[in-house]
Amino acid sequence: MTIPKLAERAGVSRTLVHRLATNLEEGWPAPTFRAASTRPEYPVAWFDEYWAARKSRIRQGRRTDLERPTE
Numbered sequence: 001m002t003i004p005k006l007a008e009r010a011g012v013s014r015t016l017v018h019r020l021a022t023n024l025e026e027g028w029p030a031p032t033f034r035a036a037s038t039r040p041e042y043p044v045a046w047f048d049e050y051w052a053a054r055k056s057r058i059r060q061g062r063r064t065d066l067e068r069p070t071e
Contacts (some may be wrong), residue, residue: 001047002039010045010051 001009007017021028022040028050031040 001042002041006042006047009047021064 003017003021004014007014010017020026021031021040029042031042033040043051
């Protein structure tokens, strides 16, 4: 699935998905390309797992800098 379609699926901007896809620290798989196309495509099943894990790590609206580190 292309980046615009993944963004639509997740309900976020294309810019965010593109930034995540091109950041090596995010660990995205290498894209595939259809014949005669320059648009990168990524596996939908992989993206769904990645997005669920990413959402579980995000704590929107809460400050985390004041919490004591867990040991």
